[in-house]
Amino acid sequence: MRAIITGIGDAFSALHYGSSAIVEAPAGLIAIDCPGRLLGMYRAASASSGIPIEVQAIDDILLTHLHGDHSDGLETLGFARRYLSSEPRRPRLHALPEVLERVWEKLAPAMDGATREHGGMSHLEDYFEPMELIPGQQYEVAGLEVDCRRTLHSVPTAGVRLRGPSGSIGWSADTEFEMAHIEWLAECDLIVHECGDNFKHTTWAELDTLGDELKSRIRLIHLPDGSTPPEGPMRLLAEGEVIVSS
Ligand SMILES: [Zn+2]
Numbered sequence: 001m002r003a004i005i006t007g008i009g010d011a012f013s014a015l016h017y018g019s020s021a022i023v024e025a026p027a028g029l030i031a032i033d034c035p036g037r038l039l040g041m042y043r044a045a046s047a048s049s050g051i052p053i054e055v056q057a058i059d060d061i062l063l064t065h066l067h068g069d070h071s072d073g074l075e076t077l078g079f080a081r082r083y084l085s086s087e088p089r090r091p092r093l094h095a096l097p098e099v100l101e102r103v104w105e106k107l108a109p110a111m112d113g114a115t116r117e118h119g120g121m122s123h124l125e126d127y128f129e130p131m132e133l134i135p136g137q138q139y140e141v142a143g144l145e146v147d148c149r150r151t152l153h154s155v156p157t158a159g160v161r162l163r164g165p166s167g168s169i170g171w172s173a174d175t176e177f178e179m180a181h182i183e184w185l186a187e188c189d190l191i192v193h194e195c196g197d198n199f200k201h202t203t204w205a206e207l208d209t210l211g212d213e214l215k216s217r218i219r220l221i222h223l224p225d226g227s228t229p230p231e232g233p234m235r236l237l238a239e240g241e242v243i244v245s246s
Pocket residue numbers: 065067153174
């Protein structure tokens with residue numbers, strides 16, 4: 001399984017796109033989170049990875065939570081899928097029920113106007129197909145097995161695991177350091193873990209307490225601008241980098 005890292009920034013980054021990725025799945029592309037300036041982000045990641053990321057091919061979005069650095073691109077994605085394609089199709093929006101319940105509060109002021117198809121107010125379902133992710137249940141998303149786990153963060157947030165015939169990737173999402181979450185992610189071949197110094201995030205020192213074998217499978221994102229982790233097996237990912245789990 002391959003994933004293109006499209007953003008490694010945190011909420012305050014002036015240098016990077018919000019932490020996110022595109023996963024190549026058997027039945028299409030899956031976006032993990034949806035930060036702002038989405039089309040520029042995909043263009044940049046396509047150029048540096050050599051893998052084309054076409055927004056019309058993203059039929060599934062795994063949305064971890066509603067902080068802007070993870071969700072501000074939903075408006076662009078929804079509009080792009082509706083208006084930039086001759087055959088508009090709604091992407092599926094997979095998220096915790098409590099995230100789906102409130103996502104339209106964020107999008108409605110910009111998206112609830114009349115559409116070309118009907119004159120009335122628009123709704124979330126005009127742009128996306130909402131799909132609940134319930135922790136503990138298994139889902140099939142674009143030909144991959146996906147499940148989620150709630151994390152310790154300031155708003156409802158879920159980490160996700162994606163499993164295919166050729167490997168698995170665990171994505172921590174924004175979270176405090178939590179051993180149970182790490183153990184859940186550790187069942188995957190490769191773990192992408194957030195790392196930052198702010199409240200409700202995980203520090204490098206906390207992750208460094210883990211065993212060497214586990215640390216060798218952890219890659220880091222979401223560090224503050226300009227900070228690099230100390231030497232060691234937990235390497236900082238770069239935008240446009242392709243990670244392969246097998
Ligand atoms: Zn967050």
